[in-house]
């Protein structure tokens with residue numbers, strides 16, 4: 318089993334913003350640069366892990382640019398840091414570069430849009446555990462719902478660099494094509510060959526798209542697409558693994574599908590979080606206790622966010 322989150326030193330660090338680019342209607346890509354001890358800590362960050370940003374003192378965008386549905390929420394103070402997963406981590410000389418994909422949904426992410434190069438922001442991280450890659454696996458299926466694509470992009474990179482004997486396919490779902498959090502789409506020929514999303518194609522990985530309204534790829538839920546695809550694929554369940562990241566109802570369905578095909582499955586869970594290190598006990602995930610019908614509560618920030626899907630009570 319590969320995964321090394323226990324060796325990572327977390328801390329409170331300052332990061333320099335190097336890019337904050339709008340990549341879609343509500344989607345942005347934020348690049349953060351770390352130096353010194355922070356660079357070493359983040360260089361060791363793994364797919365599935367996350368950081369917490371302090372956005373309390375970051376200004377709001379101008380009133381006329383705030384979407385009407387977020388006008389009320391924008392007035393709220395930002396008391397807690399907000400968690401974001403790594404979409405990529407690179408090292409450049411003595412520095413570490415971290416990339417986050419984010420969607421503007423409330424007061425903190427609205428403020429995030431005003432960050433620009435030369436700003437600095439306080440970060441706690443790297444936090445949480447990571448996606449594990451069991452040794453016997455030959456096929457990995459990465460299932461992303463909406464913003465769940467971020468950590469799976471980083472996982473795709475890990476497969477390309479460290480697990481070249483594992484065949485990887487990505488399933489990316491969203492309500493509409495516009496709500497897929499990617500910058501570029503490939504041409505029709507690439508799409509027919511199974512390379513729909515340029516970011517995954519860059520890692521040499523096939524990606525299949527599903528949209529609820531049929532505006533791109535399979536018309537329907539990404540989990541229906543996965544299920545149909547698995548019925549046709551001739552895969553050995555014990556040699557296959559599914560990784561899921563996205564809204565909880567989608568993860569519950571992914572877990573159910575994995576169970577019915579007897580495939581190992583890991584899911585990245587989301588909870589509102591405060592401390593990020595397991596102290597406040599605010600981000601409980603109900604899990605099945607081993608060897609009994611009881612349930613126990615694990616902390617999403619410390620024991621997760623990645624859980625064995627079969628252990629989570631959805």
Ligand SMILES: Cc1cc2nc3c(=O)[nH]c(=O)nc-3n(C[C@H](O)[C@H](O)[C@H](O)COP(=O)(O)OP(=O)(O)OC[C@H]3O[C@@H](n4cnc5c(N)ncnc54)[C@H](O)[C@@H]3O)c2cc1C
Pocket residue numbers: 367390399400401402403417418419420421422423424425426427464467468586587588589590622
């Ligand atoms: C481990 C982890 C990794 C994450 N990674 C990313 C990422 O890479 N990109 C990204 O855009 N977002 C990510 N999120 C979600 C992000 O942290 C929240 O959307 C954040 O609260 C946004 O802050 P806000 O003030 O803009 O909106 P808020 O006002 O905090 O939230 C807006 C709405 O979303 C709901 N909400 C917020 N967070 C959650 C949650 N965790 N579970 C269920 N509902 C929630 C709130 O109830 C509210 O209705 C992650 C969350 C977790 C726990």
